[in-house]
Amino acid sequence: MAGTLRRALVIVMAGAALGLAANAISPRRIPLLTPPKAPPQASDTVALEEAKAMWGSGTAFFLDARATADYQAGHIAGALSLPIEEFDAHYPPIQPMLTPDLRIVVYCDGQECDLSHRLMDRLRELGYHNVRVLTNGWTSWHTAGLLTHAGGQP
Amino acid sequence: MKIVNLILRLIIGGVFIVSAIVKIGNVQVSHAHGIQFSRVPDLTQFAQDVANYHVPPRALNNLVAITLPWIELLAGGLLVLGIWKRASAVVIAALMVVFLAAIGSALVHGYDIRCGCFGTVDARKVGVTALAEDFVLLAMAAWLAWRLEDSRERTTEANE
Numbered sequence: 001m002a003g004t005l006r007r008a009l010v011i012v013m014a015g016a017a018l019g020l021a022a023n024a025i026s027p028r029r030i031p032l033l034t035p036p037k038a039p040p041q042a043s044d045t046v047a048l049e050e051a052k053a054m055w056g057s058g059t060a061f062f063l064d065a066r067a068t069a070d071y072q073a074g075h076i077a078g079a080l081s082l083p084i085e086e087f088d089a090h091y092p093p094i095q096p097m098l099t100p101d102l103r104i105v106v107y108c109d110g111q112e113c114d115l116s117h118r119l120m121d122r123l124r125e126l127g128y129h130n131v132r133v134l135t136n137g138w139t140s141w142h143t144a145g146l147l148t149h150a151g152g153q154p
Numbered sequence: 155m156k157i158v159n160l161i162l163r164l165i166i167g168g169v170f171i172v173s174a175i176v177k178i179g180n181v182q183v184s185h186a187h188g189i190q191f192s193r194v195p196d197l198t199q200f201a202q203d204v205a206n207y208h209v210p211p212r213a214l215n216n217l218v219a220i221t222l223p224w225i226e227l228l229a230g231g232l233l234v235l236g237i238w239k240r241a242s243a244v245v246i247a248a249l250m251v252v253f254l255a256a257i258g259s260a261l262v263h264g265y266d267i268r269c270g271c272f273g274t275v276d277a278r279k280v281g282v283t284a285l286a287e288d289f290v291l292l293a294m295a296a297w298l299a300w301r302l303e304d305s306r307e308r309t310t311e312a313n314e
Contacts, residue, residue: 004304007241008248011232015225022178023220028196034205034215085199110266114202 044120046132048140051105055146060103063094065119066138076107076137077147080154084119103130107137159301162294163233166246169291170230177223177273203270208263209256223273225249233298243298250292257285 023029046054054060055078062079064071071081080097082090098104104123108115116133123131134140142148175181180196201219204210210218226249233242253271260267260280269278271287278284 004241004244007238007304008244011229011238011241011245012225015228016221018228019221019224022224023197026197028198030197030201030216030220032217032220033213034201036213112265114206118202 044117044133045135046105048134048144051134051137051141052144052146054103054105060105061098063104063106063119063123064138065106065108065115066113070109070138072150072152074138074142074148074150076141077149079107081152082106082119084115084122087119087122098128100127101130102128103132104128105132105134105137107134107141109136109138111136155301159298162298163236163239163243163302166243166291166294166298167230167232167234170226170246171234173272174223174227174230178227181273200270200273203268203273206265206267206270207256207260208265209259238304240299240302240304243295243302247292247295247299250288250295254285254288254292257288261285 020032023032051060055062055076062076063082064075064079065082065084067083067085068081071079071083075081080094082094106116106119106123108119113136116135116137120131120133177197177200180199197216197219200223201216204219204222205212205215225245229242229245229249232238233246257269257280261282265280267280269280269284271278271284
């Protein structure tokens, strides 16, 4: 049994070494340790009240970072679907509607949801500097009784 | 019994090899394009899936995403080839325990997250199905870890 455990350990170590080596030579290597999350800044998020005001006056563009199926099941009225996990496929048709200075509100669902922050980061990398996250967007929007739609991309 | 063990080895080893390859190769499946290997493997997605579980300390999520698929590939491969098969079964059983704990924790916390079980290929959310599958795999791996003998181990232990 001791021999088996020793060999099991060797398998784990060898596998880990292979993984580290593969990552080291990969052109898209990721850092060994996950970089710490930047502390959320006030300028990164938008409060529901403010989002509502911008939505009402039509001064912001709403993007839904969740998966397509979630979007179709229900989304903030007027929001377009841009699932971060399939960003490359969904971005091209939306790109012509965006300008660098456009005010953009991105959202997903749940306090812990990371999708909207990733979408914000991605959009900022592309030069859209006026992007903010509506935290817990979908839940807070529809529990506030604000207008929602269901169905696919308009 | 030999044939049962062989079948179990092929099943579990196969599952582990496939699950490793789809993670390493960042395989995407879409209705429009069928199965696609991305030209440049990208672990970002899988690292995110790992992070969603909130099980490893945050800093270690990348390390898990980098090493885990290769440990799966090696253990699954050895099990299929019949090299160090008992040790491989032990590794796989131990991984299944870890996966079960992670999925259980996600369910208890009510996280609505992607399983990540087969990389990005299956967009399944964590749920009781994944839990049940993993229990079956654990049972099979534990059986093998108990029944199999690595040939060299038998001789050395006989000599001791």
